[in-house]
Amino acid sequence: MREDAKTPQRHAERMAKKQRIMQDRIARADKDQGVLLVLTGPGKGKSSSGFGMLARALGHGYKVGVVQFIKGAFSTGEEAFFRDLPNVDYHVMGEGYTWDTQDRERDVAAAEAAWEVARKMLRDDSYHLVLLDELNIALRYDYLDLDTVLDDLQNRPPLQHAVVTGRYAPKELIELADTVTEMKIVKHAFKDQGIRAQKGVEL
Amino acid sequence: MREDAKTPQRHAERMAKKQRIMQDRIARADKDQGVLLVLTGPGKGKSSSGFGMLARALGHGYKVGVVQFIKGAFSTGEEAFFRDLPNVDYHVMGEGYTWDTQDRERDVAAAEAAWEVARKMLRDDSYHLVLLDELNIALRYDYLDLDTVLDDLQNRPPLQHAVVTGRYAPKELIELADTVTEMKIVKHAFKDQGIRAQKGVEL
Structure with missing residues (x-):
């Protein structure tokens, strides 16, 4: 499991920079600005939500990029749907994780x-x-350097x-993000009721 | 605001039926079955998540339907993106709500x-x-009969x-749903920081 970001100084620098960015934003509050959104928590819908935002941006005619940091055993519906659309650059991590210490x-x-x-x-x-x-999974397992990513x-x-x-x-x-949503499980068919994951909704 | 479903008897019938459906599901746990998913709570990403699931189903070549029970003042990115795709039936409520008692x-x-x-x-x-x-908004304001919808x-x-x-x-x-996710706000740029909603992410 991950430890905290290693360099307190870089953290302090980032937070100072963030404060400057925020002040700048407040000064020009009616202008467009990029937002860093984080979708986390154990509930369903995190990736779906990200892909919905992708669709929304495409609907406005914008160019978008996707990098998937986890690779399932199967091609997902999202990949099939989005990867060959115009205005989409879609990258899936070349190999799945081994998830063990043998081939870290x-x-x-x-x-x-x-x-x-x-x-x-x-x-x-x-x-x-x-x-x-x-x-977040790649960060959780320290597969990536947190400071570099931030x-x-x-x-x-x-x-x-x-x-x-x-x-x-x-x-x-x-801390760095502008908007953070935590998805909480209220109930889950898959877990609570022994229903397997359903293609076309969950996969 | 909404009161509870009016007919306890219909509620009991629904719950009894649900139990039968669940037993049937458990008996054939390896077969496909439809899932009722609810995405609720105050956090961002509920509709996005629904539209991401739509994209996933389309990626598998399935036909999908959308009904939007709220209409903003502007055409959203989702509507622009999805409404003319093959395999999508897209319906937006003809008129927005008046949100007042004058024209309930x-x-x-x-x-x-x-x-x-x-x-x-x-x-x-x-x-x-x-x-x-x-x-859920239409239900919240009693614009629809809850028992009929359920x-x-x-x-x-x-x-x-x-x-x-x-x-x-x-x-x-x-109660009726199979899977329920509650989106919780951890932080929200729009509210916390006076940043306006950003086209192509939030609109």
């Missing part, structure tokens, strides 16, 4: 390669929105929106 | 006309998923998924 280096390499793709999007203001699906998020173009999904959002990411 | 009858008539469209979808098994966006939801085809979004899901709907 491979997991780290896979996550870092995916982050390189994300970083290019986060430095390119032609992307109106960048969806970093299940990034710096890249903060340094993205001022009008670009970034959406991060996944359980266990680190508290430093929550 | 008009609000009720608008909501009921939209429910007629929803009901047709909920009786047609060619729809794999039906998204009832912001239905009965129609319960009587939909067994393989059809239904997704209901909006704050203030009534407790009877939560």
Whole structure:
């Protein structure tokens, strides 16, 4: 499991920068500005929500980027739907995680390669929105350096929106974010009632 | 504001029926079955999540239906994106609510006309998923009869998924649902920081 961001100084710098950005925002409150959204918690709908925001941006004619930091055993409906649309750059992490300590280096390499793709999007203001699906999981397992991720998020173009999904959002990411929603389970068919995950809703 | 469902007997019947459905499900736990999902709570991402599920179902090649029970002053990105796609039937309530008691009858008539469209979808098994966006708001203000809505939801085809979004899901709907997620606000740029809603993410 993850420890806190390692460098208190970088954290302090980020928070100071955030304060300057906020003051600037308040000064020009009627202008457009990029928002960092985090969707976390154990309930259903985090990734779906990110993909809904993607659809909304596409509906306005904007260009969007997606990087999926987790790869299931099957191609998901989202991938089938979005990946070949115009205005969508869609990247799925090349290999799934091994989820064990035997091949941790491979997991780290896979996550870092995916982050390189994300970083290019986060430095390119032609992307109106960048969806970093299940990034929180990669952070949770320390597959990525938290400070690097936070710096890249903060340094993205001022009008670009970034959406991060996944359980266990680190508290430093929550601090940095503009909007954070926690999805709480009230009830879950899959868990409570032994119903298997349903294709076309959950997969 | 809404009172509870008016007919305890119908509630008891629904719950008894639900129990039979659950027993049947457990008996054939490896088969496909339709799920009733509710996305509620004050946090961001409820409608987005519903639209993400829509995209996922479309990605699998399924036919879907959408009824939006609230109409903003502007065309949303979701509507622009989804409404003309193949396999999508998209209906937006003809008129917005007046949100006041002066023209309550008009609000009720608008909501009921939209429910007629929803009901047709909920009786047609060619729809794999039906998204009832912001239905909870129409229930909250008693624009629709809760018992009628719950009965129609319960009587939909067994393989059809239904997704209901909006704050203030009534407790009877939560009881009937298979999966319920409550979106909790951890922080909100729009409210906390005076940042206006951003087109292409929130609109």
